[in-house]
Amino acid sequence: MPPTTQPTQPTTPDARPRTSSLRGVLAERASAEAAVGEKLDELWEEEPGLIGFITTVNHKRIGRRYLVTASFFFLLAGVNALIMRAQLGSPDNKLVDPELYNQLFSLHGTAMIFFFATPMNSGFGNFVVPLMIGTRDMAFPRLNALSYWIFLFSGLFMFSSLPLGLAPDGGWFAYVPLTGDKYLPGLNLDFYTLGLLFLAVSSTVGAINLIVTIIKMRAPGMSLNRMPLFVWAILTQSFMLVFALPPLDTANAMLFMDRRFHTRFFVPSDGGDAILWQHLFWLFGHPDVYIIVLPAMGMISSVIPTFSGRPILAYPFVVLATIATGIISFGVWVHHMFAVGLSDVSLSFFAAATLTISLPAGIQMFAWLGTLWRGRIVLSTAMLYAVGFLVAFTLGGVTGVMFAVVPFDQQVTDSYFVVAHFHYVLFGGAVLPILAGLFYWWPKITGRMTNARAGLWSFGLVFGGFNLTFFPMHIAGLLGMPRRIYTYQPGLGWTVWNVLSTVGAFVLAAGLLLTLGLFVHSLVRGERAPDDPWGANTLEWATGSPPKDYNFPVIPTVHSGNPLWDGRTLPSMVEHRHDPGRTLTEEHKTLRTSELDSRVEAVMTMPEETALPLLVAVLLTSMFVALLVSAYVAAGIIAGFMAVAVTWWLWHRPEVEPG
Amino acid sequence: MTTVTTPAGRESQREPAGLPEAPVGHTTGWWAMVLFICTESATFAAALASYFYLRFIGSGPWPPVADSRPSLLVPSVGTAVLVLGCVPMGIAVRAARRPGRLLAWVSLVVTMLTGVAFVVLQIVDYRGEWPDSTLSKDAYGSLFYSITGLHGLHVAVGVLMVAVLVASTSLRRIGGGEAGPVRIVAMYWYFLAVLALAVYGTVYISPYL
Known part of the structure; x- marks a missing residue:
């Protein structure tokens, strides 16, 4: 294998207390592979070809599929957005009619939240988590395959509505009574309710699978206080999904029954209540913001220590902040409803809770800044995106705190200011970290390096385009431009800001296309990646690039929170290479360990591939x-x-x- | 070899195989059921919260004038039967850990019958209520049928799970020491009983309070 360092990314091995070189195969893994690799290859190999394609239960293949499929939906929803921006590029534009515009913004929001951001995180969770915790697959590999297939089919189900002209057209949060059968007859909203219930099956089983994997399958020695922050983030996020999806499912089932069987849940004249939908929706909806953002923050907590060459600052506080965010996020949903006319007591309570939730975010922000401060920074593409995230998320967070102030919120609600805010939070807070994560784990996922110079362009165009698209929206919103209008009249002072946004959207699209091209180029032409190209601290880098089907030839003993830097975890793979309790070469097996301390409890037999x-x-x-x-x-x-x-x-x- | 000071490291040096003699701790299946019950609880919490929300957001009588209060006899018997079904289920778990299979088989069959009885009694109850309140007459009727119906559906799924256990025991795949699946299904069965009490208290008793 050729050595692969890149000119603009000087690696500084001296800054990292490590045992092996950053080039080629890690010596410890080579020794372990030599001992048992062949036997394990036979056991873990899957059917090739089409049969293998439909029967696979390998978490890495499923994780890759999640990433590819979610990116595909991102592309589709992104095209929706570009059409909208083209329509809003000039006043009184007639590019699309209002009906189509309603479908475009509803499907854009629904798809970006449900079919891109959440599953993209699941993709990283699926691929990275078993590697990070040192095991050979997910706890329930067949269930993992199921949750992928359901995600794919529910996404196709939802998107098939657009060519049929029946895409959801009641906004992504589908408020009743507008979305009742009286005002929006037709299948549009049925695609929405059924599509989301359908997807919820996938998200729920996926979340349960990740939780069980994380609590029962960590390598021996990886007690909870040594668990990587990304794993903590995925664990918290999965718990949130388990509790947040049911209110959404309940609301969607009620809406479906109201529309089809004429139940009266949301019909005020017959004892129902329209606000009930808003409560149930946002009881899911606000935790969902963190369901999307927490794993993204976890990715940042992986990228920053690696490229600062030092462990994260204040690890216990970051863990506590992650969990606190998860819990508090269930108590802030009414800040989406400040303009509804609820009682003052309720507004004050939720305003206070909303101010509180900015504290854990602040703790994490300072931990990252401190890590950078004390570290030796390597500005790789992943690190650029991570730093971009710090800036964008701070801006989005500041406007978020402004919404906690009830009078301000009531002033700008349903204006473009809100659109600007949540795109800073969701694009800045989730898409930028996802790109950081993609660049970071790309060598592990594909076995290829990406071009660093092109990465600079990718970051420049995406970050510049993102700010140019969404920053002017703050101003348009403060000038009174409401969201969800398909056009506007000239002379309102909105035109210039909309032109800027539209130009920005196309710059952003160009940046994302360039990024796609960069990844394709890397797949075809990229240099071969070594096991550990970045000199990182977590266990996934102790596997091959890409990892073997069995991930770890020898399941290591984890000695610290930064296993690749402690000088003892990697040698444990050599130490145990003839230990049948760690190599498990007899059958298709992996270890089951205790929940808190990760002591070995049993050997688990893993299922074979199945259709x-x-x-x-x-x-x-x-x-x-x-x-x-x-x-x-x-x-x-x-x-x-x-x-x-x-x-x-x-x-x-x-x-x-x-x- | 490196010097090891951590507890995990010392342990792995003392017993190189690193494996306890018999498997200990909770299985992944056990945890999956716990989490499934968590998400199911949240679903019912959302449904029952909606019930009280709609009841107290309106100022009129509950149930609304056009409806009458639910009759109590049939659902009380049904709920009691389902709750008492936990006893044979508990016996089945204990029996499955022992060598013989007969006791486990018999108690699983009895458990299953309590579930079937509950579903049948629920249908009887619906036949008594139907003309008076319907799914689409008002929000009260919508809540009544959808909450009890959702629970009935869950009990039917539970009956199916126990039926699979009965079949597995007959074919000697479980029981006689292999109690894992029985324990996991039992957990779900107990959960159904707790839900039955919550639904009973909300839908049948609370209108009288």
């Missing part, structure tokens, strides 16, 4: 299509088939019949 997840996902898809076209009997029959398939699945547990 059952795909079958169940296809059945679930047909069930939702049947519900959409009001074929309720057919939906019931399909549910019966699904029960049979799931029973079959659970019947063949790997512990009972290995292989």
Whole structure:
């Protein structure tokens, strides 16, 4: 393998207390592979070709698919946004009519939140977490495949509505009574309610799978206080999904029944209440902001220590801040409803809670700044995006604190100021870290390096385009421009800001296309990546690039929170290379460890590849299509088939019949 | 070899295999069921909260004038049967840990029958309520049928789980010491009983208070 350092990214091994070189294969892994690699290869290899494609349960393949599919939906939703920006580029524009514009902004928001940001994080979680905690797969590999297939099919279900002219058109938060069957008849909102219920199945099982993986499968010695911050973030996020999705599901089921079976949940004249939807939606919706942002922050907490060459500052505080954010986020949803007319007591309480939630974010921000301050910074592409995140997220956070002030919120609610704020939080706070994470883990995912000079251009165009798109929206909003209007008249003072935003959107699109090209170039032409190209501190870099099917030939003993820098964790792979309790070469197995201290409890047999997840996902898809076209009997029959398939699945547990 | 000072490191030196003699601790399946129950609890919490929200946001009587209070006899019997079904389930868990399979099999069948009885009684209850209040008459009716219906659906799923356990025990795949799946399903069954009490207290008792 050729050595791969890049001219503009000087690596400084002397700053990192490490045992091996940054080039080629780590000596410790080479020794472990030599001992048991061949045996494990046979055990963990999957079917090649099409059969392997549909039956795989390997977390790395599934993680890659999550990343690719979510990026594809990002592209589609991004095109929606570009059409909107083109429409708003000049006053009284007639590029799209209001009906189509309603569909575009509704689908853009729904898709970006549900089908891009959350699953993108799941993709990183799937790929990176088992590697970071030193195990061989997720706790439930078949369930993992299921959650991917459901995500894919629900996304296609949702996006198929646009070519049919039936895309959701009630905004991404679909307020009743507008979204009731009286005002928006047609299938548009049924695509929304069913599509989100469909996706929720995937998110819920995915979250449960990640939690169980993290608490039961960490390598021996990786007690909770040594767990990487990205893993903490994914753990918190998954717990949030477990508790936040049910209110959304309840709300969507009620709306579906109101529209189809004329129940009266949201009909005030018959004892229902329209505000109930808002409560249930935002009880999910605000935690969802952190469901998206926390893993992104976790990525930042991975990137910054690596490229500062020192462990994160104040690790326990960052962990506590992560968890605190997760908990407090369930108590701030009413700040989305300050203009609804709730009681003053309720407004004061939620204003205070909203101010409080900025504290843990501040703690993390200072921990990152402190790490940079004390570190020796290497400005790689990933690090550039991470620093870009610090700036953008601070700006988004500042406007967020402004919304906690009730009178200000009531003044700017539903204006472009809000649009500017949440794009700073979601693009600045999630997309920039996701790009940082992509550049950071790209060598691990694909085995190829990316071009550093092109990375500079990518960052420059994306960061510049992002600010040019969204910063003027603050001003347009303060000048009174409401969100969700399909056009505006000249002479209101909004034109110039909209022109700037539109130009920015196309710069941003150019930057993202360049980034896509950069990744494609790397896949085709990129230099081969060594095991640990960045001199990083966490365990995923102790595997091959890309990792072998079994991840770790020898499951290491973790000695610290920065296992690759402690000089003892890597040698433990050599030490244990003839220990059958760590190599597990007899069968398709991995270790199960205790929840808190990560002591070895048992050896777990892992399932082989199977097409059952795909079958169940296809059945679930047909069930939702049947519900959409009001074929309720057919939906019931399909549910019966699904029960049979799931029973079959659970019947063949790997512990009972290995292989 | 490096000097090891951490507890984990010392342990791994003392027993090179690093494995306890018999598996200890909770399995991944156990944890998955705990988390599934968490998310289910949140679903029912959202549904029951909606019930009280809609009740107290309006100022009129509850149930609204056109409806009558739910009759109590049938649902009380149904809930009692489901709650008492926890006893045979508990016996089944203990029996599955022991060598013989007969006791486990019998108690699982009894458990399953309590679930079936609950679902049947719920349908009987619906037949008594239907003309009086319906799904689409007012929000009260919508809540009544959707909350009890959602719970009934969960019990039906629980019955299916226990049916699979009965079949597995008959085919000697579980029981006789292999109690893991029985324990996991039992947890869900107890959860259904707790839910039954919450639903009963909300939908049937609270209108009288």
